[in-house]
Amino acid sequence: MLRYIALRGLLALLVAFTVSLAAFFLLNVATDPAQAIAGEDAPPEVVESIRARYGLDRPLPVRYADWLGGVMTGDFGESYYWHKPVATLVADRADETITLALSALAVTILIAIPLGALAALNPNSWIDRFALGVAVSAQAVPNFWLGLIVIILFAVTFPIFPVSGDDTWRHFVLPAFVLGASSVPAVMRLTRTGLIEVMGADYIRTARAKGFRGWPLLRRHALRNALLPVISVLAVQLGQKFGGSVITESIFAINGLGRLALESILGADIPTVQMLIFVFAIVFVAMNLLADILNAALDPRIRIG
Amino acid sequence: MTDIDATFAAADAADETATLTPGQVFRRRMFGHTGFLIGAGLIALIALVAIFAPLLAPHDPFAQSLSTRMLPPAWVDGGTWDHIFGTDQNGRDYLSRLIYGTRVSITIGIGAATIGLLIGVTLGVLAGYFGGWVDHGISFLLTAQLALPGLLLAMALVFIIGPSIWVVIGIVGVLHWTYYLVVTRSATQRIRNLDFVAAAAASGANPRQIIWHEILPNLFSSIIVIFTFELGIAILAESSLSFLGVGIQPPTPSWGLMIAEGKQAMFYRPWLVILPGVCLFLLVIGANLMGDGLRDITSPEGRNE
Numbered sequence: 254m255l256r257y258i259a260l261r262g263l264l265a266l267l268v269a270f271t272v273s274l275a276a277f278f279l280l281n282v283a284t285d286p287a288q289a290i291a292g293e294d295a296p297p298e299v300v301e302s303i304r305a306r307y308g309l310d311r312p313l314p315v316r317y318a319d320w321l322g323g324v325m326t327g328d329f330g331e332s333y334y335w336h337k338p339v340a341t342l343v344a345d346r347a348d349e350t351i352t353l354a355l356s357a358l359a360v361t362i363l364i365a366i367p368l369g370a371l372a373a374l375n376p377n378s379w380i381d382r383f384a385l386g387v388a389v390s391a392q393a394v395p396n397f398w399l400g401l402i403v404i405i406l407f408a409v410t411f412p413i414f415p416v417s418g419d420d421t422w423r424h425f426v427l428p429a430f431v432l433g434a435s436s437v438p439a440v441m442r443l444t445r446t447g448l449i450e451v452m453g454a455d456y457i458r459t460a461r462a463k464g465f466r467g468w469p470l471l472r473r474h475a476l477r478n479a480l481l482p483v484i485s486v487l488a489v490q491l492g493q494k495f496g497g498s499v500i501t502e503s504i505f506a507i508n509g510l511g512r513l514a515l516e517s518i519l520g521a522d523i524p525t526v527q528m529l530i531f532v533f534a535i536v537f538v539a540m541n542l543l544a545d546i547l548n549a550a551l552d553p554r555i556r557i558g
Numbered sequence: 559m560t561d562i563d564a565t566f567a568a569a570d571a572a573d574e575t576a577t578l579t580p581g582q583v584f585r586r587r588m589f590g591h592t593g594f595l596i597g598a599g600l601i602a603l604i605a606l607v608a609i610f611a612p613l614l615a616p617h618d619p620f621a622q623s624l625s626t627r628m629l630p631p632a633w634v635d636g637g638t639w640d641h642i643f644g645t646d647q648n649g650r651d652y653l654s655r656l657i658y659g660t661r662v663s664i665t666i667g668i669g670a671a672t673i674g675l676l677i678g679v680t681l682g683v684l685a686g687y688f689g690g691w692v693d694h695g696i697s698f699l700l701t702a703q704l705a706l707p708g709l710l711l712a713m714a715l716v717f718i719i720g721p722s723i724w725v726v727i728g729i730v731g732v733l734h735w736t737y738y739l740v741v742t743r744s745a746t747q748r749i750r751n752l753d754f755v756a757a758a759a760a761s762g763a764n765p766r767q768i769i770w771h772e773i774l775p776n777l778f779s780s781i782i783v784i785f786t787f788e789l790g791i792a793i794l795a796e797s798s799l800s801f802l803g804v805g806i807q808p809p810t811p812s813w814g815l816m817i818a819e820g821k822q823a824m825f826y827r828p829w830l831v832i833l834p835g836v837c838l839f840l841l842v843i844g845a846n847l848m849g850d851g852l853r854d855i856t857s858p859e860g861r862n863e
Contacts, residue, residue, distance in 0.1 A: 264701075267698075268698070268701050268702050268705050269705065271698070271702040272702050272705050272706050275702065275706070276706070276711060279711070279715060280714060280715075280718065289718065389843060389846060389847070390839075390843065392842075392843075392846055393790065393839050393842040393843035393846055394835075394839055395794055395797050395798065395801075395814070395817075395835060395838050395839070395842075396798070397797075397798055397801045397802075397814075397817070398817055398831070398834075398835035398838065398839075401817065401821060401824060401831050401835075402831070402832070402835070404824075405824055405825065405828050405831070408825065409825060495707070496707035496708065496709060496710055497709070499709055499710060499713070499802070500709070500798060500801075500802070503802065514710050514713075515713070515802060518710075518713050518714045518717050518804065519717065519803070519804075521717075521718070526710075526714050529707075529710065530706070530707055530710055530711060530714075533707040533710065534705045534706060534707065537704075537705045537707070538705050541705075
């Protein structure tokens with residue numbers, strides 16, 4: 254088991270650094286960062302002086318090695334736009350995004366698992382069709398549009414929750430719903446198919462023969478096995494929530510990493526963009542690693558195979 | 559007794575299916591699949607609107623008119639039948655802009671899904687056919703690509719390179735190939751061990767001939783299925799980019815951009831946001847239903863029948 258985790262962890266680290274390498278070269282080859290900082294109409298001497306000041310006149314591999322060396326010591330460079338260390342900027346804003354991502358995951362769990370379970374217990378009933386309808390619609394709704402519709406509804410028609418800002422927990426209800434909705438189809442379908450499969454298994458028939466019915470049967474026998482794959486998918490979905498926070502945060506004016514990402518892109522602030530891509534990739538990879546480990550820990554077949 | 563009759567009837571039905579040509583089975587399944595019919599109908603309708611946009615649009619989608627700014631839709635007080643869906647901030651006819659918006663969405667959908675197809679299928683077939691180190695390398699690339707925060711990287715690249723429809727198509731396409739890879743890789747692994755591939759190899763075919771003549775034709779239906787799904791995904795990606803201001807630029811009518819432009823006035827003129835969102839929803843749900851349907855229709859067992 255330890256060997257398995259170590260191998261997976263090593264692979265995850267390798268992936269994260271490959272991503273950072275790809276992002277670094279894409280961002281620096283596709284553009285001239287010095288020109289971007291100086292502005293489009295800046296005279297060439299200004300561009301050259303900026304190039305020299307930020308060390309952008311050195312070859313790309315040297316700059317990447319420099320960046321990588323900094324990362325090892327926690328130094329992600331200085332923001333071109335805010336003139337602060339990028340690591341400080343990101344650390345200041347991380348908790349908003351963590352709160353948002355976790356509450357979005359909670360929304361996904363609260364909607365998708367009960368709905369998937371109800372659909373599985375009553376296949377081809379109206380609730381099954383309703384659940385399928387929810388899944389198909391949630392997959393096709395543009396996330397930013399859902400956010401605006403929710404804002405229009407709650408600002409005008411039902412003024413229960415605030416529609417912008419990040420001061421209290423009430424501010425996170427609507428954004429969490431919008432961000433959480435995008436994971437509902439995957440989790441719901443997986444719960445449904447998992448539970449349908451389990452309910453047909455021999456050991457459930459045995460449990461029924463022993464007199465188990467209803468909720469005790471579900472809780473003690475069926476859900477435990479049916480939710481195994483769901484747990485790892487939830488970890489993966491949580492990893493995606495960070496990257497997905499860009500849209501939600503900009504719509505609901507939450508001052509987190511997603512909004513920082515949009516602002517730094519519009520400000521051509523490449524060190525910040527670079528670090529955010531790296532951080533989001535690390536979170537994603539870590540969540541996938543967690544999913545693999547959970548899977549192996551919960552399901553002995555994977556560990557042995 | 560009735561049970562036995564039913565069994566015979568089922569056996570007869572099975573016999574009848576067996577005597578049909580594959581084309582007849584395909585058509586029968588196609589016209590018996592409600593989801594597919596709805597999805598294909600929506601896509602066909604929107605494609606026709608895109609092709610005949612100049613004939614259908616009642617006004618020039620770019621013509622501004624200061625005297626008719628933000629007219630409401632015809633059925634609301636103050637609306638006129640001359641502008642059925644009202645006008646936008648610049649007095650441009652909203653229906654005409656929605657109609658021309660189909661062109662942007664469909665061009666980007668098809669363009670980006672095709673680029674993704676070329677990358678994903680090439681890598682998938684190579685990994686599946688050659689296995690070994692080729693497979694390991696390509697699988698690593700897949701893991702790295704999945705860890706990339708796609709939207710964030712797309713935003714940064716489009717902004718840096720300079721937003722235009724071709725840049726958006728290229729970048730969305732280059733970032734969306736993983737689904738093709740996963741499916742074609744495992745399908746190729748399965749096909750390459752079948753007897754007809756061994757026969758081709760025995761008769762002296764080289765890997766290139768085997769891939770082109772034996773493997774690719776058998777991947778055709780799964781590729782079409784993924785292409786249909788990717789169409790929807792690419793269209794959503796473009797609309798998100800345009801909404802955030804790093805995609806299609808004004809005055810081109812893109813639905814995502816129209817939602818962004820309508821956002822400032824959305825509390826007083828909600829239709830400016832609602833209408834383009836409904837268009838996006840219908841197009842994407844059409845693609846998803848069609849993809850689900852095609853998968854059922856082309857799978858050997860004909861699921862959901």
